[in-house]
Amino acid sequence: MANEDKPPAPPELLKKMRALQGRLEQALEPLPPTVEELRNELRRILQKAIRDEVLxxxxxxxxxxxxxxxxxQSRKVKERGGTHAIVGGYKDIPRLSGDIDPRKKFIRDDGAVIHFSITVRESPGQLELIAYDFELYHPSRVPIWFVRFDLNQPGHHNDRELGLRSHVHPAHDDLQIPGAMLSPAEALSFLLYGFRIRREAARTK
Known part of the structure; x- marks a missing residue:
């Protein structure tokens, strides 16, 4: 969750970040036309990951x-200006440690936990992406504690004051870097199959 007490970005930086966010929005992959179709798309990705033994x-x-x-049903969905939310496992704010039951959480084959929420606005024949957060964390904090991809709703503090509506938290809730605006399918697929150590030994000690 973003820290609302952060000072606004300097004007020149804010201008550049807003321009960047505008370019990122233009690159967003179209969504399925209904929220039910989006949920089915995510379900297929999860079921394939199970068959592939990565989940x-x-x-x-x-x-x-x-x-x-x-x-x-949800005050948060209404406050964000959406009509629906898709929730994939409820968010672990403290980020659990130790053994976690894979029947209660999305657990990768390496023990990493994935949870996410997506807020959308559905109108006839069209689905608009309003906000999301996709997080992966390692209960052992190795090789990294967590990474989170956030898209805040328009007008959020991060959008208004920092020009960082779309951003990444690299293992710290109060550190944000500009991030690509991902479709839900892209974000979920990356956290299932990507963001893994690819070498047996680190480049540096």
Missing amino acids: QTPPYSATQLLKLESAE
């Missing part, structure tokens, strides 16, 4: 963990 969570549990909420 330990059982098929039935994965379906149960992928929830659809409406603005009538």
Whole structure:
């Protein structure tokens, strides 16, 4: 979660960050036309990851963990200006340690935990991406504690004062760097199959 007490970015930096955010928005992959189709797309990605043995969570549990909420059910969805949210496992604010039941969380084959939420606005034949957060964390804090991809709703403090509506948290909740604006399918696929150590030994000690 972003720290609302951060001072605004200097004017020149804010101008550059807003220009960058504008370019990132133009590159966003189109979404499926309905929230139900988006949820089905994410479900297929999760089930394939289970078949590929990169996700330990059982098929039935994965379906149960992928929830659809409406603005009538969720105050947060309504406050963000969305009509629906898709929630993939509820967020672990303290980030759990030790053994975690893969029936209750999305657990990768290396023990990393994935959770996410997506807020969208659905209108006839169109789905608009309002906000998301996709986080992966290692309960052992090795090789990294966590990484989170955030897209804040328009007008959020990070958008208004920092020009960082779309950003990445590199293992610290109060550190933000500009990040690509990803489609939900891209973000989930990357956290399942990417963001892994690819070498047996580090380049530097």
